[in-house]
Amino acid sequence: MSHGKTGGLSAGLVVGALGVVFGDVGTSPLYALRTVFADSHLDPADLGNILGVLSLIFWSILLIVAVKYVLIVLKADNEGEGGVLALTQLTVHSADRRLIAVLSFIGLAGCSLFFGDGVITPAISVLSAVEGLEIVAPDLEHAVIPIAAVVLLGLFSVQKRGTDTIGKAFGPIMIIWFTTLAVLGVRSIVQNPEVLVAVNPLYAISLVQTHFVLSLTIFGAVFLCVTGGEALYADLGHFGRPAISWAWFIGVLPALLLNYFGQGALLLREPDALKNPFYLLAPQEVILPLVLLSTAATVIASQAVISGVFSICRQCQLLGYLPRMRIVHSSESSIGQVYLPSVNWALCICTLILVAGFQSSDALAGAYGIGVSITMVIDSVLMLSLLWTMRKGVNVAQMVVLGLVLIIELLFVLGNSAKITSGGWFPLIFGLALLTAMRTWQRGRSELAKRTSREDYTPHKFQELLESTRPVTVPRTAVFLSSDRTLLPRTLVRNVKYNGVIHAQTVVLNLQTAPVPRVLRGSTTRSEMLMPGLYRIWAQVGFMETPDVPKLLRDAQRTWKDLDLHDVTYFLGRDDIVLTNQGNLPLWRKRLFAFMSRNSAFAGTHFGLEASKVVESGAQVEL
Structure with a gap:
């Protein structure tokens, strides 16, 4: 199903992928489990609730990120490039003429929502890390917003150095981060190994049946554990499929699952740890270094989406959906690594406004889910369309799996739709504004051509x-x-x-x-x-x-x-x-x-x- 080069495999590429691609999904343990219980008001002292939530997280990560994106979607590269626009071009190229306009519109909508993700991800990631200072020194609560703003300014200031340089610098930090996730998780799991039974999907089903009225709210919060999966595909052109796949299965996936299960084991022992189960996994004396490491990791988490926004913005410009913007090639060896100054600073300003407006990662969690979940649905629809139009060599198993994943993602969308009034309106309005601008530019050029x-x-x-x-x-x-x-x-x-x-x-x-x-x-x-x-x-x-x-x-x-x-x-x-x-x-x-x-x-x-x-x-x- 590959449509071009997908890159080679080397230790440098794997480390670079760790430093750029997996930051978003890799930092979700900071807030995901806590948000599930907080949003749905589940009792953290109830064994069934803990095992059910862990089971939902386990299978969501496995099906959506591991199976859908890493094993299926990453293979649908367009001459080595990924992202919703590249997938749209692949799909349109082989689609029935009657569907081209619809598929193109869907792809543009996905682009617009992904840009919104590029604004929200840095804000929620950095805020969630800096908030760890409140545990170490409660008196510093008032300093969280200024510190987060300084960190974000630093992040956007280094973008001009390019993802190659950034990846080399961030890669070793992310190796330490994922190792820390795994160690903290194992340290907790060995005290309550019974938590591992949550890999059984029956616990997830039981949770939904028991709390059916709250099920959509639960799905909306569980979705936070897979955000960043869409960025894997957008960054495909930077590192290639082999490097991304190896980094995921060897390092990222085990570390994430161990940490989530470790947090679940902690709740079995201390339900009160729900106030911040990630940081409370660690001994008190290492919480401050962990906050510093988490802050570094969340800065890196934003990089995956920012790099993806640069790539997709450039694609939109060259395909006639956006006006010309200054593009700086940030790598002599990789044509796909680009820096767009105007886009970079626009993202920076919007992110700082979000931080100042929402004030906390919990408040931003409401804004985070809806746009990303719709983007994932769009990826699934386009991928299913591509598989269907390929005719020869259609992999029925892949279509069945994608169909199942699509149903789950639609549940995530429904769950996140409840958050529209509490922040979910932002990515929708932001995406609608960008979609309007892109359609206006496209139609305006067409009208101008007629007039001349x-x-x-x-x-x-x-x-x-x-x-x-x-x-x-x-x-x-x-x-x-x-x-x-x-x-x-x-x-x-x-x-x-x-x-x-x-x-x-x-x-x-x-x-x-x-x-x-x-x-x-x-x-x-x-x-x-x-x-x-x-x-x-x-x-x-x-x-x-x-x-x-x-x-x-x-x-x-x-x-x-x-x-x-x-x-x-x-x-x-x-x-x-x-x-x-x-x-x-x-x-x-x-x-x-x-x-x-x-x-x-x-x-x-x-x-x-x-x-x-x-x-x-x-x-x-x-x-």
Whole structure:
């Protein structure tokens, strides 16, 4: 089912994956078990409640993270890349035409909700760790918010160093973290080994039957133990499937289960430990070092989602769902490792606002579940659709397992829907706002293309224009960028019609984004001579690649030896949008589109051009 390279396996990649990919799901023991009992008001002194909750946690982690994501979804890579948008492109590519629009919309909705996850995860993770100070020194309760804010500022400040550097730094810390989880869990389990019977799913079923009225609330809280599973897939392109799989099964999964069962064993002995069962697993004298380690781990926990947001944001931009943004490649060896400054600081500001507004990890838990659970449902729906449309080689067992997982995830969504009034509204509104922006940009570009279609010129029509206007030929080479495969760019036509000039050598470069992360070397460019001195070059780039226009021109020069690239001027279009009441878009959407267009990044930087060689031209266009 793999659709491309999934990366190799090395100790460095496994350690890097531990440092970036598993932080989110790996720090859920800090708050998950406590939240289940707090939200559902279950009696922590009741043996059946403890074993039932542990059984739900055990099977949720096993089915959703281990089976669904690690064993099934990670295999559905799109040329080595993962994430809901990559999965959407895979699904759309093989889907029935009637379903393409629906599947694309579902994928965009998943992207929007994942971005919301990128805001909430750093806030809840860091807060839950810093709150451990209240156990060591209750007088420091007032300092929790300022300390969390400083930690978050530090996290977002180091993003420019790239996930490769961050992974190398964070990996060893996470090895210590997961080792600590396992040791604390084993230390508690040996005192009450009977807690291990909770691996029997009958305890989970019994809990649901006994507390049927509270079952959805219980499901909504248990879901916290699997948050971060979706980030595994989003970060696939950074480390590859083998490294992620090995790190999960050898280190992360055993450590998580041991710690959760250790917390359950602690509750069997001391029900009052529910106030913070994670920290109370440790002896009093090591709680402060554990708080420091937990804080470091939660900072790292945020990294998985932040890296995933960068990757998916870049994919959205290249597929035409978002305007141009500045992209910095943070690794010379991995094209998938990118840093988007504007996205990074927008996430930082939103996260700080959340921390200031919600004040505690318990309050944020209500906001955390609903968006992530819907994202997981979307992943399952897209994956089932992909398996179904593959026809040949369909793995019925995988479809059955995914169907079962989908039912469980829908229960999680229903359970989390009860939290909408207590914070769950935030990711929904945040996701809706982003979805609206992406759909507005997509529809606005389409409407703009219709409005400017009267300026569309085919090569034949352009030849007639040249004959009728007889423009002055000026020296040097001009390159005009175009997104249309058959028509000439409006900037070229306007240059002839209004300025009365044409360059001695004119190149029309048509750039298309392919529905794959990367295009194979050697199959990126094709070219033709439309008329003496006028060339057209078609070039494809993957949705994980940043177009390098000078390199594409050098590739074409191998075919056209007389093409002079020593003195090149690049012409880019940037129209001024004038709003009207005409057309299919409502006025508020037009205003939003115009705002996004004005604030998009300089196109020359996006295409790898020197600013001194770029000329921007445009006209007023009514929308």
